[in-house]
Amino acid sequence: MDLEEKLRQVKERYEEINQAMADPAIYDRPQDYAELTKEHTQLRELVEDYNRWKSLTHQITGNEELVELDEYDELTEMAKSENRELKQKIARLEEEIKFKLIPKDPDDSKNCIVEIRAGTGGDEAALFAGDLFDMYRRYADSQNWKMSVLSVADSEKGGFKEIVFELSGNEVFGKMKYESGVHRVQRVPETESQGRVHTSAATVAVLPEVNEDVNIQIDMKDVRVDTFRSSGAGGQHVNKTDSAIRLTHEPSGLVVECQQERSQHQNKEKALVMLKTKLYDIEMEKIRSVRAADRKSQVSTGDRSAKIRTYNFPQGRLTDHRINLTLYNLDDILKGNIGDVIKALRVEDNLEKLNAIMN
Numbered sequence: 001m002d003l004e005e006k007l008r009q010v011k012e013r014y015e016e017i018n019q020a021m022a023d024p025a026i027y028d029r030p031q032d033y034a035e036l037t038k039e040h041t042q043l044r045e046l047v048e049d050y051n052r053w054k055s056l057t058h059q060i061t062g063n064e065e066l067v068e069l070d071e072y073d074e075l076t077e078m079a080k081s082e083n084r085e086l087k088q089k090i091a092r093l094e095e096e097i098k099f100k101l102i103p104k105d106p107d108d109s110k111n112c113i114v115e116i117r118a119g120t121g122g123d124e125a126a127l128f129a130g131d132l133f134d135m136y137r138r139y140a141d142s143q144n145w146k147m148s149v150l151s152v153a154d155s156e157k158g159g160f161k162e163i164v165f166e167l168s169g170n171e172v173f174g175k176m177k178y179e180s181g182v183h184r185v186q187r188v189p190e191t192e193s194q195g196r197v198h199t200s201a202a203t204v205a206v207l208p209e210v211n212e213d214v215n216i217q218i219d220m221k222d223v224r225v226d227t228f229r230s231s232g233a234g235g236q237h238v239n240k241t242d243s244a245i246r247l248t249h250e251p252s253g254l255v256v257e258c259q260q261e262r263s264q265h266q267n268k269e270k271a272l273v274m275l276k277t278k279l280y281d282i283e284m285e286k287i288r289s290v291r292a293a294d295r296k297s298q299v300s301t302g303d304r305s306a307k308i309r310t311y312n313f314p315q316g317r318l319t320d321h322r323i324n325l326t327l328y329n330l331d332d333i334l335k336g337n338i339g340d341v342i343k344a345l346r347v348e349d350n351l352e353k354l355n356a357i358m359n
Helices: 003-022 024-028 030-069 073-100 123-142 172-179 264-294 330-334 339-358
Strands: 112-118 146-154 160-168 181-187 198-208 223-228 244-249 254-258 307-312 317-320 325-327
Touching: 003 030, 003 073, 003 339, 024 030, 030 073, 073 339, 112 123, 112 172, 112 264, 123 146, 123 160, 123 181, 123 198, 123 330, 146 254, 146 264, 160 172, 172 198, 172 339, 198 264, 223 264, 244 264, 254 264, 307 330, 317 330, 317 339, 325 339
Parallel strands: 181 307
Antiparallel strands: 112 160, 112 198, 146 160, 181 198, 223 244, 244 254, 307 317, 317 325
């Protein structure tokens, strides 16, 4: 499908929405009206771009007709010169339009819950999980996001066996979703006396947090609630009260914990959000699987068993295997400067989506 045909379809849909919103009966269906208003806003800019595109093409056609007459040398040269400028404008406009045509992921604007788990490699994997957490903490600071740790399982020699935290702010999931997968590290552990490079791994899962517009029903009869004493930092308080909460959703087998708040009630509330988020992710995984059959996406945002990235300390190198991106500023990246990596992944993902809708 060419660009003009795609834009024609957009304009037809825009006009349909205008007609639907002009019907007084729509006000009796507030949810339908809200959905139409949202779609109307999303399409309006594209329709305006389409009208600009048509205007530019008409100007070019008029100039070409003047050139074909070839009766007035001065006017002909002016028409040729103007067309060169107009064609450059059209090329730029078409590139903008193509990226606007890419459907927005409704989850991109949501907050997210991130789980980091040490994988193969024992103590070294736990230390690497700690490095990843620190990298994301610094990146979150640079984005003015808020971080809230929900659950921690410390490792005896440092780092984490597992850490779960929430990130909230602007476009959090849209940027963090590309971090899901297996992260591999190659370095010489401090305990290695012969200087041999070891390979360890940690798994990262990034889940869009459920908010009010997602209807996930949980029957509390299906949830087992256990209390226990927090194991993380928190001073004397964690040693005196069983404020930590563990929820087990028996139909799905999902287990979540929250131990960082000072009251049992607060921990239970956050644990319920985590449980709803995981149930929502299961449903979204089914949708992603269907989409994957239609579009073999190189930039995975769902398969957490896939090895996505290698951090090679001896070479100071980071390699993202999904897009064959290699950078030699590993120290800088581990300090939280991962914006260039995320930007490259987003661009590649958008190009794949664009190719899918234009073919």
